[in-house]
Amino acid sequence: MSASREKKERQKLRQEERANPQKRKKRQRAPGEISPVVGRVVVILIVVAIVLGLGYFVANGTGLTYRVLTAVTAGDVKLSPAEYNFYYYTIRNNYVNSYGAEYEEIFADTIVEQTKTSIQTAVGMEREARDNGMTTLTETSRETLAESLASFETFARDNQVSLQRALELQYGAGMDRATFLRLLERQLLVEQWLQQKQESFTYTQAETDAYYAENKDTLDVVDYRIFSVAIPQPETAEGETPSEEETAALDASAQSTADAFNGKITDESSFSALAREYAATLSLDETAYADDGATLRLNTYLGTDPATGSAPLASEQSAWLADSSRKAGDHAVVKTASSYDVLYFLKRYRDDAPTVDVRHILVLTSEEKDAAQARTEAEAILNEWKAGAKTEDSFAALAAEKTEDTASASDGGLYDGVMKNQMVAPFDAWIFDPARKPGDTDLVDTDYGCHVMYFVNGGLSAWAQTVQNQMRDRDFTAYNTEITERYPLTEDSFGMGYAKVLR
Numbered sequence: 140m141s142a143s144r145e146k147k148e149r150q151k152l153r154q155e156e157r158a159n160p161q162k163r164k165k166r167q168r169a170p171g172e173i174s175p176v177v178g179r180v181v182v183i184l185i186v187v188a189i190v191l192g193l194g195y196f197v198a199n200g201t202g203l204t205y206r207v208l209t210a211v212t213a214g215d216v217k218l219s220p221a222e223y224n225f226y227y228y229t230i231r232n233n234y235v236n237s238y239g240a241e242y243e244e245i246f247a248d249t250i251v252e253q254t255k256t257s258i259q260t261a262v263g264m265e266r267e268a269r270d271n272g273m274t275t276l277t278e279t280s281r282e283t284l285a286e287s288l289a290s291f292e293t294f295a296r297d298n299q300v301s302l303q304r305a306l307e308l309q310y311g312a313g314m315d316r317a318t319f320l321r322l323l324e325r326q327l328l329v330e331q332w333l334q335q336k337q338e339s340f341t342y343t344q345a346e347t348d349a350y351y352a353e354n355k356d357t358l359d360v361v362d363y364r365i366f367s368v369a370i371p372q373p374e375t376a377e378g379e380t381p382s383e384e385e386t387a388a389l390d391a392s393a394q395s396t397a398d399a400f401n402g403k404i405t406d407e408s409s410f411s412a413l414a415r416e417y418a419a420t421l422s423l424d425e426t427a428y429a430d431d432g433a434t435l436r437l438n439t440y441l442g443t444d445p446a447t448g449s450a451p452l453a454s455e456q457s458a459w460l461a462d463s464s465r466k467a468g469d470h471a472v473v474k475t476a477s478s479y480d481v482l483y484f485l486k487r488y489r490d491d492a493p494t495v496d497v498r499h500i501l502v503l504t505s506e507e508k509d510a511a512q513a514r515t516e517a518e519a520i521l522n523e524w525k526a527g528a529k530t531e532d533s534f535a536a537l538a539a540e541k542t543e544d545t546a547s548a549s550d551g552g553l554y555d556g557v558m559k560n561q562m563v564a565p566f567d568a569w570i571f572d573p574a575r576k577p578g579d580t581d582l583v584d585t586d587y588g589c590h591v592m593y594f595v596n597g598g599l600s601a602w603a604q605t606v607q608n609q610m611r612d613r614d615f616t617a618y619n620t621e622i623t624e625r626y627p628l629t630e631d632s633f634g635m636g637y638a639k640v641l642r
Contacts, residue, residue: 205313210634214626220637224311259623268332357442362485397479496595501544517589
């Protein structure tokens with residue numbers, strides 16, 4: 140075919156192809172060869188995957204992932220894994236510091252449950268505070284916020300790590316400066332609100348009397364005498380279990396001794412004499428019973444002692460002493476878990492001892508500051524107050540600034556409704572001195588340091604203060620339950636995969 144003819148044939152073929160694309164011939168690709176279009180798509184996907192992968196590692200490495208995902212939702216409020224970690228590790232660290240890291244697994248479920256409740260309370264009470272007009276922190280709370288941040292900055296600097304790393308070591312992965320400050324501000328605002336709310340519960344005398352009448356079997360106090368006969372434990376070789384016969388015989392022997400003691404009682408004075416006699420028989424310390432006061436118990440609460448927070452009586456003892464038919468001179472043997480107790484009833488009554496309100500400024504002793512130095516510092520604080528307005532308000536302001544008692548600092552060093560024996564002995568003796576009057580000041584030394592004292596006034600009687608404390612606790616608990624129930628907690632399974640993580 141000539142060149143000119145070949146050229147004409149090619150032109151004709153192109154014209155036909157343009158007119159009918161179906162007639163175009165497809166070039167055969169080699170096995171495994173990728174088309175240009177597919178190849179471009181694959182390249183794009185690979186680039187996207189690389190970008191996303193790098194993004195993941197960058198986000199994870201900086202903690203961003205922990206701050207943008209949702210771990211839990213409380214009501215309508217979403218919390219990130221970093222926020223969850225803040226509450227979780229606050230509680231977890233308290234357990235570890237109290238019991239040791241080896242107990243963490245034992246308390247694991249409790250820590251999780253308390254974390255959930257803590258989140259519900261924080262979210263719910265913050266909204267309550269703001270809805271009721273409390274939107275800013277007090278000066279004391281702002282100082283706490285600043286001091287907390289400063290302590291982490293110091294730790295970071297001393298250990299040559301970033302601030303974020305220092306925060307993560309305490310509160311888990313993802314914690315950074317902004318998140319920490321926001322969550323701590325929430326906590327401090329909640330604490331302000333809870334204190335204000337609790338103080339808002341007040342009660343009339345009629346309400347106080349009615350509550351007492353319904354609960355007098357736990358609110359009354361008793362005077363009585365007691366002599367205990369311990370139930371001996373059988374002597375066995377290591378790893379052996381005592382027989383039931385041995386245990387029963389020792390129990391019966393202790394009961395027999397207590398019954399014999401009880402059978403010889405004729406009056407209160409005979410009780411003391413018998414105590415000395417049986418102390419010798421049982422090889423007890425006879426000198427301990429030389430004083431008639433050894434068996435005497437005064438002003439003992441039938442329920443929980445509000446000054447100590449614990450019950451001074453076993454339930455069996457309390458039941459016998461609280462019996463409405465009990466009268467002076469009654470005596471009996473009462474069995475408890477470890478002894479047979481001979482009880483002699485004297486009287487039952489309300490605790491009418493006064494409570495007091497007092498302010499103080501504590502200067503702690505330490506390795507760097509001995510008792511003499513603490514007292515010198517306390518004297519300087521007292522002199523500073525005397526050089527000023529010399530009022531309760533000026534003392535409260537000075538206490539908020541200088542006291543080392545963190546429990547009372549935010550209240551200007553105030554302890555109100557203090558009951559006898561609730562404070563350490565020298566402190567207790569000063570505030571309950573019968574000569575004490577409002578406005579009195581002094582220095583009181585204790586094992587903890589030196590206290591600058593300011594006596595405010597006498598308060599309610601002990602029984603009335605106890606009643607109002609219990610009613611306030613009851614009503615506050617009900618309020619707290621009501622609010623937290625408005626914020627049920629739900630978990631996001633994916634987000635929770637980033638929770639409870641220390642990096």
